[in-house]
Amino acid sequence: MKTSVLKRILSFYVEGFRSMTIGKTLWLIILVKLFVMFVFLKFFFFPSYLGKFDNAAEKQKYVSNELIQRAK
Amino acid sequence: MIAEIDISLIDWSRAQFALTAFYHWLFVPLTLGLGIVQAVMETIYYKTGDEFWKKTAKFWMKLFGINFAIGVATGLILEFEFGTNWSNYSWFVGDIFGAPLAIEGVVAFFMEATFIAVMFFGWNKVSKGFHLASTWLTILGATISAFWILVANGWMQYPTGMGFNPDTVRNEMESFWAVAFSPVAINKFFHTVLSGWIIGAMFVAGISSWYLLRKREIKFALSSIKVAVVFGLIACLLSIWTGDGSASQVAKRQPMKLAAMEGLYEGDNGVNLVGIGILNPSKKEYNDNEKAFLFKIDVPIPKLLSYLAFGKFNEYVPGIKNILEGGYKQPDGAIALSAEEKIARGKLAIDALSEYKKAKADSALYANKADSIKIVLAAEIENYAETVSDDTGATSQALTADELFSGKTAEIQTKIVNSRKQLDDNFDYFGYGYIKEPKDLIPPLSLTFYAFRVMVILGGFLLLLFALATYLSYKNKFETKRWLQWTCLISIFLAIFAGQAGWVVAEVGRQPWAIQDILPTSAAISKLSTSSVQLTFFIFLALFTILLIAELKILTSAIKKGPQINEQ
Structure with a gap:
């Protein structure tokens, strides 16, 4: 029974994707976009600035120091 | 101090964020508005069983899908920017933003991803009722997503429901409900979503008008217009109400933004609302003797600003000078502190x-x-x-x-x-x-003032347009009014422009704050090199422009192809 439901859901998606026309182009755009965003942009240009610190205590220390020093 | 942080770094980081938000906001409102229009059309199909409405709904759903696909995940780039460019800010607010953004992520993923599949793949495979429910749930999911994002933005405008923990140097949530249902967040949500509805309605009316101008798909276009213009009219009327609520919140929580929106330097009791005006470029300082305006015409209802801001015609509205010098009585009875x-x-x-x-x-x-x-x-x-x-x-x-x-x-x-x-x-x-001089607390005045006028004037124009279009379409006279069809087509861009202007008012008008009164942009920003921010700015510009061109190309191709409904 469970397998049957899962199969029906799976075939619903498979048939849906197969019958797409313009949707195939859109999916291509989405995938290219996600690749550019997560692999290219995130990796090369948008690392977490505080990621260079090993733990939360160091991050907290850095930010608190920044917040205090910038007011001086 | 700020000297260590290059001012151009702040400006470029703000420009980059604005650029990303600007592009993101091209896609989102159309999703929110078009989603409702197509759902209404499908509901008509569900009620009447008329295949024409099914095909009509399917066509608009196709355009919805194109817009959704191109726009999806563009908002994530804003989150990248938080982590890289605004790391102090991200750390400082992390616990507050965590909850709304996590809920947004979960809701967006599960509701939209589940029901959008049924909406697109489910025709003739699931029951009519289930399909209709999926269509409405898709748009409900998108709207709930918008809600949580706007809750986060509302908190930045009016930080509430939190306490600052100096041990972690973070603001921590003390009341989820105070954050989620703050009056600023609620007004912002409704006003913003309604602006999306207006854009969606204008899009449907405008594209349908294009078909009429080309003398094709006549029945489809006129039927779509009948749904869209009523929806647009309702959205415009409601947005006046929510806009009033938003302005009232601004008056209470961000008086400097209100003063900038009105170009008001000297406050008074019973202040008029500026209709149109040209700011005096010779006025360089808030306390010099130059006039604020070269020319202005007030709205011909006396003391309207006081009434709209505080619900009383004779209520005091502080100007920029008063806010900086303090000493006036605030709505809660407390005497305002000076900037010093x-x-x-x-x-x-x-x-x-x-x-x-x-x-x-x-x-x-x-x-x-x-x-x-x-x-x-x-x-x-x-x-x-x-x-x-x-x-x-x-x-x-x-x-x-x-x-x-x-x-x-x-x-x-x-x-x-x-x-x-x-x-x-x-x-x-x-x-x-972190503020060096009181005048640093004044937001960019011209941009805020003119953007507010653009939003309000275009909003008023769209209201009249929808009212007229509703009247003429239900009198069956829309088809012959080519000037109205042209106006509707051009007004797609005006509606988008009005929405963008609204965001300019909200975000530029609250400068210099990243979080109102608590963290200025100069303290919120990461210590990056300006050139790296400039580089990513132009990468985004290129990337988003490519996406926009792709969207326009696919959209126009689908529109030219048309709904392909046999209207005989």
Whole structure:
């Protein structure tokens, strides 16, 4: 029974994707976009600035120091 | 201090964020508005069983899908920017933003991803009722997503429901409900979503008008227009109501933004609302003697600004000068502090944070190295005793090392308690501690003032347009009015422009704050090189432009192809 439901859901998606026309182009755009965003942009240009610190205590220390020093 | 942070870094980082938000907001409102229009059309199909409405709904759903696909995940780039360019800010607010953004992520993923599949793949595979429910749930999911994003934005405009923890240097949520249902967030949500509805309605009316101008798909176009213009009219009327609510919140929580929106330098009781005007470019300082306007015409209802802001025609509305100089009575009865006083209190708060952190570090040192410290103290006592003995010839009755240690520990604890109190007492003004001069608290006036006029005037124009289009379409006269069809087509861009102008008012008008009163952009920003931000700015510009061209190309191709409904 469970397998049957899962199969029906799976075939619903498979048939849906197969019958797409313009949707195939859109999916291509989405995938290219996600690749550019997560692999290219995130990796090369948008690392977490505080990621260079090993733990939360160091991050907290850095930010608190920044917040205090910038007011001086 | 700010000197370490290049001002151009702040400007470029803001420009980059604005660019990303601008592009993101091209896609989102169309999703929100078009989603409702197509759902209404499908509901008509569900009720009538008329295949024409099914095909009509399917066509608009196709355009919805194109827009959704191109726009999806563009908002994530804003989150990248938070982590890279605005790291102090992200750390400072992390716990507050975490909950709304996590809920947004979960809702967006599960609701939209599940039901959008049924919406697109489910025709003839699931029951009509289930399909209709999926269509409505898709748009409901998108709207709920928008809600949580706007809750986060609303919190930045009016930080509430949180407490600042100096140990973690983060704001921590104390009341989820106060954050989620703050009056600013609620007004912002409805006003923003309604602007999306207006854009969606205008899009449907405009594209349908294009078909009429080309004399094709006549029945489809006229039927779509009938749904869209009524929807647009309702959305416009409701947005007046929510806009009034938003302005009232701005008056209470962000008086400087209201003053900038109105170009109001000198406040008064019973202030008029500026209809149109040209700001005087010679006015360089808030306290010089130049006139604020070269020319202005007030809305011909006396004292309207006072009424809209506070619900009373004779209520006092402070101007920029008053807000900076303080001393006036606020709506809650308290006397407003001057900018100088707020800056002083902000500095007290930041000094208190510094003292607190030092005292905490000393406390940890005393706790962890008690034995070593006692040895050092004992040596100091001995030296002191010898010095005293040498000088006076008497034996000193100095404190023991344990007593001195206890005294020092108590002193540190007192410092912790006192600095914490000083921080808590002044935290509402924390951000003012970074402000160098009172005039730095004035947002870019021209941009805020003109953007507000653009939003309101275009909003008024769209209201009239929808009203007229509704009348003529239900009188079956729309088809012959080519000038109205052209107007509807062009007004797609006007509606988008009005929405963007609204965001300019909301975001530029609250400068210099990243979080109102608590954190200015100069303290929120990461210490990056300006050139790296410039580089990513232009990468985004290129990337988003490519996406926009792709969207326009696919959209126009689908529109040219048309719904392909046999209208005979």
